[in-house]
Amino acid sequence: MRFTGRMTNHILKLTNSLGRHKQAFVPLNPENIGVYVCGPTVYNYAHIGNARPAVVFDVLRRLLMQLYPRVTYVSNITDVDDKIMDAAKASGVMIETITQKFTDIYNNDMAALGVLRPDHQPRATDTIPEMIAMIEKLVARNHAYEVDGTVLFHVPSFAAYGQLSGRNRDEQIAGARVEVASYKKDPADFVLWKPSAPDQVGWDSPWGRGRPGWHIECSAMSEKLLGADFDIHGGGLDLTFPHHENEIAQSVCAHDHSGFARVWVHNGFVMVEGEKMSKSIGNVLLVNDLLKKAPGEAIRFALLRTHYRQPFDWTDFGLQESKNILRQMYGSLGANDDTNPPPPEFMEAMCDDLNTSLALTILRNKLAQGDVKGVKAAGAMLGILQSNHAAYAEALKVSAGIDAAAVEGLIAERDAARAAKNWAESDRLRDALLAMGVTIKDTPQGTTWSA
Secondary structure (H helix, E strand, O other): OOOOOOOOOOOOEEEEOOOOEEEEOOOOOOOOEEEEEOOOEOOOOOEHHHHHHHHHHHHHHHHHHHHOOOEEEEEOEEOOOHHHHHHHHHHOOOHHHHHHHHHHHHHHHHHHOOOOOOOEOOEHHHOHHHHHHHHHHHHHOOOEEEEOOEEEEOHHHOOOOOOOOOOOHHHHHHHOOOOOOOOOOOOOOEEEEEEOOOOOOOEOOOOOOEEEOHHHHHHHHHHHHHOOOEEEEEEEHHHHHHHHHHHHHHHHHHHOOOOOEEEEEEEOOEEEOOEEOOOOOOOOOEHHHHOOOOOHHHHHHHHHOOOOOOOEEEOHHHHHHHHHHHHHHHHHHOOOOOOOOOOHHHHHHHHEOOOHHHHHHHHHHHHHOOOOOOHHHHHHHHOOOOOOHHHHHHHHHHHOOOOHHHHHHHHHHHHHHHHOOOHHHHHHHHHHHHHOOOEEEEEOOEEEEEO
């Protein structure tokens, strides 16, 4: 990051899902902002829907780092889950093999998108004692009960349940896809701990050998690393219910306090070419595959062009457009060592509920006018424009999988055809280059090309 001074004269406003209104952000401790963002369940490759919150909250983190002296950013890894166990069983390996493999892939893919590593990346399996301790508190306070080794949270014991999602009683039961079980005191009750069969992963507990439910993990991990109360909890809109609703219930009831996360920030859903992303449709886009088609910076740019709270529609056209816009911006930025702070209008957009779409427009307009002052620092806050035009152009070529030697050979043949005034052959070679994804430009200095 070129500019490292703190921007203290801007007021950050965020839309708090808890209350559904935009409000000025008032930290618990201005000297250290605590942020927790739900991370991946590591049993497969990350898709573009997983990448959106990673990029969105990375930008929020970068903004907070400019506004406050310290930010503690936590994003977890869920490494015990029925899907993980199924994947390990199908592959004939230990679950640790599956989770380590896909944790590494996830971190590498996110790094390619310019996402900074969290200050803490706790794993569920390293936080089992804290989960058990929290469940014991909930049982002792009559917010949870045990039946034959299964411990459930009793939803009616928490009068404020539903405040985050705004769902009524019937919607809560339907939305949670609750398991109908005779041992439940209430249909909406959800699992905190469940028994493990001899061939399943498990840990000893006061209720027998078992493993945690999904929701208790984040409550325990956030408290361990940020305390019972912290500033911001983030994640995708799909997590609002039941996951985040259940986190609030567990954490508040375990401590008899009204705090937990003070501000809840959720990014919108992701679609692909106008359709919901689904395995059944076959349109799940993996980040690992997309990185073979475009530089990570271009993928990140595409994600940031839509306001984080709005639904995002991923399209091939949008990716190509983002690649081209970035190339133009790098060309306009040129080689410079500008150390000015981000432009005030850029900061105003960023502090107005993280309006990255407006912020990008401001930077594009400034570059189009030949004004590069503060653009490098602004780009750093967005996680873009930290390279140079030549390096980005090379990244485009590499990601497109283009054989540079073959391209240069075809260009040489085309130059020879043009010199011989063999226009038909020149056009044929131009079309062949276009089919390879190569754009050529004839200049007085010779023919140049780009991906």
